[in-house]
Amino acid sequence: MQEQQAxxxxxxxxxxxxxxxxxEQAMSELIAxxxxxxxxxxxxxxxxxxxxxxxxxxxxxxxxxxxxxRAMDAAGRQPEIxxxxxxxxxxxxxxxxNDELQQAVExxxxxxxxxxxxxxxxxxxxxxxxxxxxxxxxxxxxxxFMDPRDPSAQAVLTGVERAEKAIEEFGENNPQAxxxxxxxxxxxxxxxxxxxxxxxxxxxxxxLAASVDPAATVFVFARSPESGQIPIAAQRLSVAGLPAxxxxxxxxxxxxxxxxxxxxxxxxxxxxxxxxNASEPEWVSASLAAEVESGKALELVxxxxxRGAR
Numbered sequence: 001m002q003e004q005q006a007x008x009x010x011x012x013x014x015x016x017x018x019x020x021x022x023x024e025q026a027m028s029e030l031i032a033x034x035x036x037x038x039x040x041x042x043x044x045x046x047x048x049x050x051x052x053x054x055x056x057x058x059x060x061x062x063x064x065x066x067x068x069x070r071a072m073d074a075a076g077r078q079p080e081i082x083x084x085x086x087x088x089x090x091x092x093x094x095x096x097x098n099d100e101l102q103q104a105v106e107x108x109x110x111x112x113x114x115x116x117x118x119x120x121x122x123x124x125x126x127x128x129x130x131x132x133x134x135x136x137x138x139x140x141x142x143x144x145f146m147d148p149r150d151p152s153a154q155a156v157l158t159g160v161e162r163a164e165k166a167i168e169e170f171g172e173n174n175p176q177a178x179x180x181x182x183x184x185x186x187x188x189x190x191x192x193x194x195x196x197x198x199x200x201x202x203x204x205x206x207x208l209a210a211s212v213d214p215a216a217t218v219f220v221f222a223r224s225p226e227s228g229q230i231p232i233a234a235q236r237l238s239v240a241g242l243p244a245x246x247x248x249x250x251x252x253x254x255x256x257x258x259x260x261x262x263x264x265x266x267x268x269x270x271x272x273x274x275x276x277n278a279s280e281p282e283w284v285s286a287s288l289a290a291e292v293e294s295g296k297a298l299e300l301v302x303x304x305x306x307r308g309a310r
Contacts, residue, residue, distance in 0.1 A: 045075035129180030196260030
C-alpha cells in the first residue's frame with residue numbers, strides 16, 4: 001500500500017518538475033517502485049501497463065515491450081495494451097517490421113479503426129521503412145479522425161507533407177523500400193453513416209473563389225451547446241473540391257462519446273485554412289442552426305474573414 005501511494009505521488013509530481021536532472025531522478029524512482037510492485041503482484045496488469053509507459057518515456061523500448069506483454073498475459077490482448085506493445089516492439093526490433101506486428105495492428109484496428117497510437121505508428125513505420133505511400137495514407141486517415149483543433153494535428157499534418165515530398169522524390173512505390181506495415185482497409189460503412197445525418201452544401205462566394213488557393217483545406221464542423229467549441233463531427237475537404245454536397249453523420253464523430261444522433265440540434269460552419277490548421281482559419285461561413293435528420297440541405301457559403309484572421 002505504501003509503495004502504491006508513493007507511485008501515485010510521483011506520477012502527480014513528475015509533470016511539474018522542470019529541472020532535467022530532478023525529473024530524471026524522479027522517473028528512475030518511479031520505475032523502481034513500479035518494478036517492486038510487479039515483483040510482489042505479478043498479475044497486476046495495470047501496474048505492468050504503467051511500467052511499460054514509464055520505460056517508453058525513459059527510452060527503454062525493449063523493457064517497455066516486455067512490460068506490455070506481461071500486461072497482456074494478465075489482462076488479455078486488450079486493444080489499448082496491444083497498441084502500445086506494437087509501438088514498443090517495433091522500436092525494440094530496430095524498426096524492422098514482421099508478421100507478428102502486422103497481425104497486431106490489424107487486430108487493434110479491427111476493434112477500433114480510429115486508434116491513434118496504431119495509425120500513428122503505421123505512419124512512422126511506413127516512413128522509416130521507405131513505404132512513404134503507407135505513411136501518407138495512415139497519417140491522412142489519422143487526421144480525418146482527429147479533432148482538427150487538437151494541437152498535435154499539426155504534427156501529423158507535417159508528417160503527411162514529409163511523406164508526400166518523399167513520394168515526389170522516390171515515387172508512389174519506392175523501389176528502395178524494405179518490408180513495412182500494410183494499412184488495413186477501413187471497415188465497410190456501418191450503421192453510423194445512417195444515423196445523426198446533417199446534409200450540407202458547401203461553396204465559396206464569387207469574390208473568394210477567384211483568390212483562394214485551390215489547395216487550401218476546408219473544414220466543416222458541427223457543434224452542440226454541450227460540446228462547446230469542440231466539434232461533434234467534422235469533415236475535411238479542399239477548396240478545389242468546392243462546391244460540394246456532404247453529409248455529416250455519426251460516422252464523422254470526432255470523439256465516440258459525442259454523436260450527432262444524440263444532439264438533436266447543432267450549429268454548423270465551414271472554414272478555410274491555407275496551412276491546414278483548423279484552429280486558425282482565414283475565412284469562414286456563417287454559423288447556422290441545423291436539425292439533425294431533417295432531410296433538408298443547409299447551404300454554407302464561405303464568404304467572410306475569420307475573427308482574428310492573420
